[in-house]
Amino acid sequence: MSVPLSQGLRVFKYIMTQKLKGVKRYPLVLMLEPLFRCNLECAGCGKIQFPEEILKKNLSAKECLEAAEECGAPIVSIPGGEPLIHPEMPEIVEGLVKQKRYIYLCTNAILLKRKLDDYKPSPFLTFSVHLDGLKEEHDKAVCRDGVFEQAVEAIKEALKRGFRVTTNTTLFDGVDPVRVREFFDFAMDLGIEGMMVSPGYAYEKAPDQEHFLKREKSQEFFRQIFGNPKDNWQFNQSPFFIKFLMGEKDYQCTPWGNPTRNIFGWQRPCYLLNEGEYATSFKDLMENTPWDNYGTGKHEKCRDCMVHCGYEPSAVIDSFSSVGKLLQTAKEF
Numbered sequence: 384m385s386v387p388l389s390q391g392l393r394v395f396k397y398i399m400t401q402k403l404k405g406v407k408r409y410p411l412v413l414m415l416e417p418l419f420r421c422n423l424e425c426a427g428c429g430k431i432q433f434p435e436e437i438l439k440k441n442l443s444a445k446e447c448l449e450a451a452e453e454c455g456a457p458i459v460s461i462p463g464g465e466p467l468i469h470p471e472m473p474e475i476v477e478g479l480v481k482q483k484r485y486i487y488l489c490t491n492a493i494l495l496k497r498k499l500d501d502y503k504p505s506p507f508l509t510f511s512v513h514l515d516g517l518k519e520e521h522d523k524a525v526c527r528d529g530v531f532e533q534a535v536e537a538i539k540e541a542l543k544r545g546f547r548v549t550t551n552t553t554l555f556d557g558v559d560p561v562r563v564r565e566f567f568d569f570a571m572d573l574g575i576e577g578m579m580v581s582p583g584y585a586y587e588k589a590p591d592q593e594h595f596l597k598r599e600k601s602q603e604f605f606r607q608i609f610g611n612p613k614d615n616w617q618f619n620q621s622p623f624f625i626k627f628l629m630g631e632k633d634y635q636c637t638p639w640g641n642p643t644r645n646i647f648g649w650q651r652p653c654y655l656l657n658e659g660e661y662a663t664s665f666k667d668l669m670e671n672t673p674w675d676n677y678g679t680g681k682h683e684k685c686r687d688c689m690v691h692c693g694y695e696p697s698a699v700i701d702s703f704s705s706v707g708k709l710l711q712t713a714k715e716f
Contacts, residue, residue, distance in 0.1 A: 419437060641696055
């Protein structure tokens with residue numbers, strides 16, 4: 384596993400502080416979604432199907448920084464849409480760095496190479512580049528030829544300039560596990576810090592509804608991928624989450640672990656599932672969301688979900704539940 388020591392210690396201190404305070408529910412990662420607009424139209428995406436008037440809206444830099452302060456999570460993931468389209472993204476990143484948040488700026492990397500001059504390398508900033516496999520698989524997933532090569536070129540340039548870079552891979556039904564393993568080899572050979580991987584979520588508005596993995600099939604699929612891992616593979620995720628994907632651990636979702644703030648407010652109950660009105664504040668989200676109504680076996684839309692934004696927090700919290708598990712996690716990291 385690959386997470387910098389300083390980041391790991393920050394998360395450890397944060398979780399221990401929450402435990403000592405007796406806090407039952409607390410965020411680990413703020414999913415800061417400042418826009419839905421994107422320069423791709425991926426078949427498995429449920430974000431870009433909003434009407435044009437919504438796609439034109441952004442959270443301001445001020446709203447983004449206030450959300451991070453309000454939430455207090457040590458890590459901020461900035462998905463989209465495509466965040467690099469946002470006119471104030473350099474200001475947002477700079478402000479989050481000043482807050483000493485660890486930032487994962489998620490990007491398809493089409494604009495990354497030309498935007499690198501707007502950012503400074505920092506231990507707090509990571510470009511998390513979406514690569515859903517090797518060239519054939521990735522370009523098919525994003526519904527545009529040539530994107531894989533653009534992303535790889537941008538990754539190489541970012542690494543050359545001293546930026547932290549990870550890859551973020553979403554996998555769907557029909558993908559060959561052997562090709563996924565070959566992709567892992569390729570990604571590590573690029574020199575990236577680590578990889579993140581997750582099955583796709585069945586967004587209701589996604590154009591392609593046929594290739595989302597069901598839970599049992601997901602587990603078999605990930606057993607084929609991770610059953611004989613290579614020593615050079617580094618994952619920017621909890622080792623317990625990888626075991627969960629393989630069916631070796633059973634977790635309930637922790638939706639409050641990765642709360643989402645977007646242009647509508649604080650999304651109930653999670654980044655993936657939009658149920659009812661948006662909360663007006665983080666406090667409102669945490670205190671007035673019926674959390675017990677969601678998760679595997681509790682809600683129909685949660686039935687097959689194994690996505691990292693819900694289950695990674697469960698895995699991380701589990702790893703801190705005992706000295707033995709903590710030592711096991713530290714050893715695998």
